[in-house]
Amino acid sequence: MKYLLLLLLLAIPVMGIAQNNPESKYDEFILTPEPPVSPRITGPVLYGLRPGSPLIFRIPCSGERPIKFTAKNLPEGITIDEENGILTGTINNPGSYPITLKAKNKSGSVSRKFTLEVGNKLALTPPMGWNSWYIHYDRISDKTMREAADQMIASGMVDFGYQYVNIDDCWMMKLKSKDPDINGKRRDEQGVIIPNKRFPDMKGMADYIHAKGLKAGLYISPGQHTCAGYEGSYKHEALDAKTFADWGYDFLKYDWCSYTKVAGKKSDPDYFTRPYSLIWNELKNQNRDIVFNLCQYGMGDVWEWGSEHGNCWRTTGDLGLEQRNNLPGFYSIGFSNARHAEYAQPGAWNDPDYILIGWVGNANKMAEGTPTDLTPWEQYSYMSMWSLMAAPLIFSGDMAKLDKFTLNVLCNHEVIEVNQDPLGKQAILLEKTEQKFVMMKPMHDGSISVGLFNTGNEVNEISISLSGLGLYGKKRVRDLWRQKDIGKFADKFTTEVQPHGVALIRIY
Numbered sequence: 001m002k003y004l005l006l007l008l009l010l011a012i013p014v015m016g017i018a019q020n021n022p023e024s025k026y027d028e029f030i031l032t033p034e035p036p037v038s039p040r041i042t043g044p045v046l047y048g049l050r051p052g053s054p055l056i057f058r059i060p061c062s063g064e065r066p067i068k069f070t071a072k073n074l075p076e077g078i079t080i081d082e083e084n085g086i087l088t089g090t091i092n093n094p095g096s097y098p099i100t101l102k103a104k105n106k107s108g109s110v111s112r113k114f115t116l117e118v119g120n121k122l123a124l125t126p127p128m129g130w131n132s133w134y135i136h137y138d139r140i141s142d143k144t145m146r147e148a149a150d151q152m153i154a155s156g157m158v159d160f161g162y163q164y165v166n167i168d169d170c171w172m173m174k175l176k177s178k179d180p181d182i183n184g185k186r187r188d189e190q191g192v193i194i195p196n197k198r199f200p201d202m203k204g205m206a207d208y209i210h211a212k213g214l215k216a217g218l219y220i221s222p223g224q225h226t227c228a229g230y231e232g233s234y235k236h237e238a239l240d241a242k243t244f245a246d247w248g249y250d251f252l253k254y255d256w257c258s259y260t261k262v263a264g265k266k267s268d269p270d271y272f273t274r275p276y277s278l279i280w281n282e283l284k285n286q287n288r289d290i291v292f293n294l295c296q297y298g299m300g301d302v303w304e305w306g307s308e309h310g311n312c313w314r315t316t317g318d319l320g321l322e323q324r325n326n327l328p329g330f331y332s333i334g335f336s337n338a339r340h341a342e343y344a345q346p347g348a349w350n351d352p353d354y355i356l357i358g359w360v361g362n363a364n365k366m367a368e369g370t371p372t373d374l375t376p377w378e379q380y381s382y383m384s385m386w387s388l389m390a391a392p393l394i395f396s397g398d399m400a401k402l403d404k405f406t407l408n409v410l411c412n413h414e415v416i417e418v419n420q421d422p423l424g425k426q427a428i429l430l431e432k433t434e435q436k437f438v439m440m441k442p443m444h445d446g447s448i449s450v451g452l453f454n455t456g457n458e459v460n461e462i463s464i465s466l467s468g469l470g471l472y473g474k475k476r477v478r479d480l481w482r483q484k485d486i487g488k489f490a491d492k493f494t495t496e497v498q499p500h501g502v503a504l505i506r507i508y
């Protein structure tokens with residue numbers, strides 16, 4: 001009864017505000033403390049690039065502007081934009097280049113070690129950014145993409161490590177469309193792909209994104225057409241890889257879709273790998289680092305071979321189409337992704353699809369956005385699972401309608417640190433019952449991040465045995481969402497967890 005009352009009390013303000021004032025709904029459930037006014041550098045401590053490829057890296061740093069950025073031991077060929085903290089340039093020799101980044105404003109200063117790993121591995125930590133699909137679908141345009149880049153800066157997401165601005169399907173011409181904007185010649189005489197009229201300047205768009213220190217991504221299918229029926233790369237792979245590099249794109253999502261029609265016989269041992277290895281090899285020939293995302297929904301046990309042909313691979317069907325049973329769809333997608341933990345490593349990540357919170361459009365109808373129907377605690381659970389699983393953190397809601405609560409879920413630097421940990425381990429599912437589950441992720445410094453998740457409808461006490469994790473004696477336990485030490489514990493840690501909520505802790 002007590003819990004029922006509590007639930008009702010929690011639900012009333014949520015329901016009321018959601019209808020009238022989407023900007024401020026859920027504010028009272030915010031757990032992430034405001035960042036200090038003095039600078040705080042966050043994001044990855046390792047960054048991979050290839051010799052001779054252009055680097056663009058904007059130092060994720062919160063704090064009041066103006067901030068002056070400097071760097072010690074910058075390798076030859078790299079310069080820093082002191083006002084915006086953007087590293088650019090190229091390094092010709094492979095090797096490990098440790099740098100000390102420094103940020104200073106009128107309230108204080110901070111420095112942090114950061115290493116450029118020049119070799120053949122990209123995405124040493126999971127990619128972070130935004131993708132257009134779940135909010136703009138086939139309404140996406142150059143203008144909206146540029147605005148998303150603006151909003152990534154203005155919202156402060158960039159200060160926590162979000163950097164990719166990725167266009168999904170629907171930027172090409174479409175077969176048999178009645179819309180004059182997207183109906184036209186799909187390739188020129190040389191076979192170069194022609195964007196639709198909503199994208200008058202693909203290179204200009206990437207330049208615009210780069211000028212902010214961000215990275216640009218795009219999407220296509222190895223088939224004759226994409227899932228939404230737009231032009232695909234089939235038989236134009238080499239040329240498309242070159243075109244995307246010439247335009248300046250830094251990320252490619254390659255979506256199987258209509259490829260089934262041309263894939264041949266399933267008995268062929270290369271059936272699943274062929275389209276991916278084909279373009280992956282072309283991408284590697286470009287003078288540009290293009291992070292490669294395999295999107296084929298987990299077919300052919302992609303986790304077993306994905307690292308040979310790309311940087312991250314979708315392990316499941318579309319999260320936005322996943323049916324809600326007792327629980328919202330991200331749980332089942334997350335559980336399915338969790339089964340492949342052993343395959344995640346720096347440069348190669350399991351991808352359980354995007355973070356769908358804030359304003360998102362119904363994927364079944366490709367509809368306009370509405371506020372997410374996930375409760376605040378479900379959103380914390382979602383972000384905690386993705387962080388523990390070292391999943392790419394790609395938000396796919398509306399960048400123009402980011403409210404305070406959504407930003408508090410997306411931008412907690414201690415939670416993101418779990419995701420971006422340089423050891424690159426994916427959490428394993430330690431325990432799972434009808435009412436709860438526990439995930440644990442070893443971190444590079446010997447600490448352990450643990451998520452205690454309540455999937456029941458009542459407040460639940462959840463425990464973890466510290467000795468079971470190999471931790472003996474008193475250990476410091478920190479609550480990552482609240483960024484607060486809870487205390488020192490020996491043997492066992494127990495906490496109350498809200499319905500569909502999580503306690504995300506780090507044990508030192």
Ligand code: GAL
Pocket residue numbers: 133168169219226227228255257295317318
């Ligand atoms: C799906 C893919 C989605 C989205 C969509 C575009 O196959 O899984 O993430 O890209 O195609 O049509």
